[in-house]
Amino acid sequence: MNLDIRVPIGLLFLSLGGLLTGYGVVTHFTSPEIYAQSLDVNVNFWWGLAMLAFGAGMLHYGRRAVARSTAAVGAE
Amino acid sequence: MHTTLAWIDYLIMVIYFAFVLGIGFALKRFMKTSTDFFLSGRSIPAWVAGLAFISANLGAQEVIGMAASGAKYGISTAHFYWLGAIPAMVFVGLFMMPFYYGSRARSVPEYLRLRFDEKTRGLNAISFAAMTIFSSGASMYAMAKLIGVLHIFDPVVHALGLPTGYVFHLSILVSAVITLGYVYLGGLTSAIYNEVLQFFLIVAGFFPLVWLGLKNVGGWEGLIAKCPPGFGHAWKGMTNADTNPLGVEWFALAMGLGFVLSFGYWCTDFLVVQRAMAADSMTSARRTPLIAALPKMAFPFLVILPGLIAVALPTPTAVEAPTSASASVVEADALGHGLIPAKVKTDGSIERDSAGQPVLDYDLAIPKLLLHYFPAGLLGLGLTALLASFMSGMAGNITAFNTVWTFDIYQAYIKPEASDKHYLRMGHFATLFGTAISIAAAYVVASYNNIMELLQLVFAFVNAPLLGTFLLGMFWKRATANGAFFGLLSGIGAAAVHHGVSLPAGSVPGVKGAWINRGAEFVANLAGWSPRLPFHAYRNEMAQNFWTAIWAFGVCFVVTIVVSLATKPRPDEELKGLVYSLTKHDVEHGLPWYRKPEVLGVAVVLMSIALNVIFR
Numbered sequence: 069m070n071l072d073i074r075v076p077i078g079l080l081f082l083s084l085g086g087l088l089t090g091y092g093v094v095t096h097f098t099s100p101e102i103y104a105q106s107l108d109v110n111v112n113f114w115w116g117l118a119m120l121a122f123g124a125g126m127l128h129y130g131r132r133a134v135a136r137s138t139a140a141v142g143a144e
Numbered sequence: 145m146h147t148t149l150a151w152i153d154y155l156i157m158v159i160y161f162a163f164v165l166g167i168g169f170a171l172k173r174f175m176k177t178s179t180d181f182f183l184s185g186r187s188i189p190a191w192v193a194g195l196a197f198i199s200a201n202l203g204a205q206e207v208i209g210m211a212a213s214g215a216k217y218g219i220s221t222a223h224f225y226w227l228g229a230i231p232a233m234v235f236v237g238l239f240m241m242p243f244y245y246g247s248r249a250r251s252v253p254e255y256l257r258l259r260f261d262e263k264t265r266g267l268n269a270i271s272f273a274a275m276t277i278f279s280s281g282a283s284m285y286a287m288a289k290l291i292g293v294l295h296i297f298d299p300v301v302h303a304l305g306l307p308t309g310y311v312f313h314l315s316i317l318v319s320a321v322i323t324l325g326y327v328y329l330g331g332l333t334s335a336i337y338n339e340v341l342q343f344f345l346i347v348a349g350f351f352p353l354v355w356l357g358l359k360n361v362g363g364w365e366g367l368i369a370k371c372p373p374g375f376g377h378a379w380k381g382m383t384n385a386d387t388n389p390l391g392v393e394w395f396a397l398a399m400g401l402g403f404v405l406s407f408g409y410w411c412t413d414f415l416v417v418q419r420a421m422a423a424d425s426m427t428s429a430r431r432t433p434l435i436a437a438l439p440k441m442a443f444p445f446l447v448i449l450p451g452l453i454a455v456a457l458p459t460p461t462a463v464e465a466p467t468s469a470s471a472s473v474v475e476a477d478a479l480g481h482g483l484i485p486a487k488v489k490t491d492g493s494i495e496r497d498s499a500g501q502p503v504l505d506y507d508l509a510i511p512k513l514l515l516h517y518f519p520a521g522l523l524g525l526g527l528t529a530l531l532a533s534f535m536s537g538m539a540g541n542i543t544a545f546n547t548v549w550t551f552d553i554y555q556a557y558i559k560p561e562a563s564d565k566h567y568l569r570m571g572h573f574a575t576l577f578g579t580a581i582s583i584a585a586a587y588v589v590a591s592y593n594n595i596m597e598l599l600q601l602v603f604a605f606v607n608a609p610l611l612g613t614f615l616l617g618m619f620w621k622r623a624t625a626n627g628a629f630f631g632l633l634s635g636i637g638a639a640a641v642h643h644g645v646s647l648p649a650g651s652v653p654g655v656k657g658a659w660i661n662r663g664a665e666f667v668a669n670l671a672g673w674s675p676r677l678p679f680h681a682y683r684n685e686m687a688q689n690f691w692t693a694i695w696a697f698g699v700c701f702v703v704t705i706v707v708s709l710a711t712k713p714r715p716d717e718e719l720k721g722l723v724y725s726l727t728k729h730d731v732e733h734g735l736p737w738y739r740k741p742e743v744l745g746v747a748v749v750l751m752s753i754a755l756n757v758i759f760r
Contacts, residue, residue, distance in 0.1 A: 076337070079163070087152065102520060105517060109356070
């Protein structure tokens with residue numbers, strides 16, 4: 069099967085992580101008061117970054133695996 | 145604390161829904177045969193099957209129920225993992241998977257037919273199918289109720305011009321339609337792939353919650369100092385039921401939970417075993433539950449700690465409540481314990497027990513904590529994680545149901561020997577009507593304040609005796625078909641009788657137990673007497689469930705042995721590959737030592753023992 073689950077996981081985490089990071093940056097200037105409840109930590113920004121990193125890793129390994137299996141099929 | 149969602153929260157949910165359905169569509173073209181649809185073509189790598197193995201179990205009972213138990217009983221709840229799940233997962237991987245995978249059975253009931261006979265399989269298939277529908281209904285009900293109580297989707301429903309009561313119906317419908325969509329399109333593969341996606345999303349959603357919570361209360365030390373006494377220990381006071389929060393003594397805990405309930409669930413429940421059966425090789429199938437055990441061990445920190453954090457935080461006073469909150473919500477919060485509010489009845493009044501104390505709504509531990517800590521943005525992620533857990537649990541039930549229905553009920557009793565295409569179509573159809581009946585079941589489920597205990601009760605009736613049948617079937621070649629069948633029946637009967645003559649403290653006779661007493665009293669009343677029949681009282685529902693399971697297993701075990709010895713054994717020749725002593729154990733050649741299932745199994749057990757020692 070030519071769908072490696074790491075690819076959609078990577079894409080989902082990249083989209084959500086990017087969204088959260090961006091939202092964290094914008095709210096940092098527009099409405100920093102929303103972070104009072106999260107103990108004054110801009111959790112959107114930092115957790116968004118972590119999700120971006122995880123998503124990038126997943127996508128990288130997923131794509132590499134797909135490329136390898138396609139190459140293996142092509143060689144047959 | 146806010147009670148409405150921002151645009152970004154909805155956007156995150158919509159993106160997630162698009163991804164799960166997208167996976168279904170991407171897999172649709174691979175679903176050509178019934179093997180593709182029901183068994184993922186036996187092509188799933190071990191790590192994917194492993195994560196799906198725990199994710200399928202990560203439904204409502206896990207996330208909401210474990211946090212609820214954490215808030216109620218403290219870290220002792222971790223026994224469900226470190227004493228229960230982990231040893232059972234190691235056992236099923238090392239000792240039972242060779243027979244499930246090796247026999248080429250397509251389902252757990254089908255193994256029973258190969259090993260015993262048609263009637264044992266029928267009994268198991270029908271009770272299992274009913275249980276999956278019930279579980280998925282319970283999962284949907286829990287989610288819809290939560291969403292209703294949180295009032296976060298009220299604006300959406302109002303925008304559609306519907307009354308507030310429709311939040312419940314709409315939540316059930318939306319979650320059911322999306323889950324149905326991706327299972328219908330991509331079968332078991334789609335369910336498994338989405339379970340892996342959901343696994344990572346659940347971790348991503350709850351990890352920051354635990355981090356913020358612990359930071360807030362002052363780390364582990366601060367948390368335990370603010371919790372009721374005994375909450376920081378899993379084993380302290382276990383010698384006597386009166387000296388620990390669980391209300392059970394060590395024997396009931398180890399035998400009831402550690403052995404019967406956990407082994408019964410993880411070793412014989414097709415919902416989880418199906419994930420391993422879809423693995424791409426015998427080695428992968430054996431490694432599936434072992435790989436699953438690694439993250440499973442860490443899960444108490446993700447799902448139980450939020451419950452402890454919720455009780456450790458100060459109880460909100462009426463002054464802090466947002467102006468938009470209704471009077472009943474403010475009152476419920478103020479009467480609660482920490483962030484856990486009192487239960488509000490549908491008429492807006494507070495539910496109280498027989499002593500006049502407010503009844504706490506423990507199931508709200510996680511959602512209340514999400515609203516407490518997460519700002520717009522992360523709140524969307526947290527709620528999406530919650531939805532993901534409900535969906536993965538439901539999809540697990542639906543895929544197990546459509547397989548057992550198609551192979552073990554439809555093919556076995558209604559239409560044998562049809563074309564493969566016909567069964568594939570039936571699988572699609574079963575996915576549809578399975579979802580439809582679980583929606584109906586969702587409306588039936590009510591009355592328990594802790595979902596976990598309700599499900600444990602069902603497992604005690606159906607699964608606990610089954611463990612006896614499987615252990616004897618796989619490891620004792622003398623066990624016969626009639627032995628298994630009558631053992632199973634009497635085990636289920638024993639569970640029902642035990643439940644019928646015992647009652648947890650503070651409950652009224654009826655659905656919670658002692659219904660045999662009540663029935664007998666009723667009949668006696670008709671005859672003109674009014675006796676009070678004594679029942680056995682347990683400290684709580686958990687203790688009652690553990691003992692129900694112990695009785696069910698014990699009776700099944702003994703009756704199976706007695707009947708087997710009185711009936712004619714099957715010849716050894718027919719049992720090859722189905723029974724331990726008659727199966728050649730192929731040593732996995734060419735695997736480096738660190739990849740061998742046995743080595744992984746021992747490592748997992750050692751880690752689990754270490755956790756038990758640390759949190760003793």
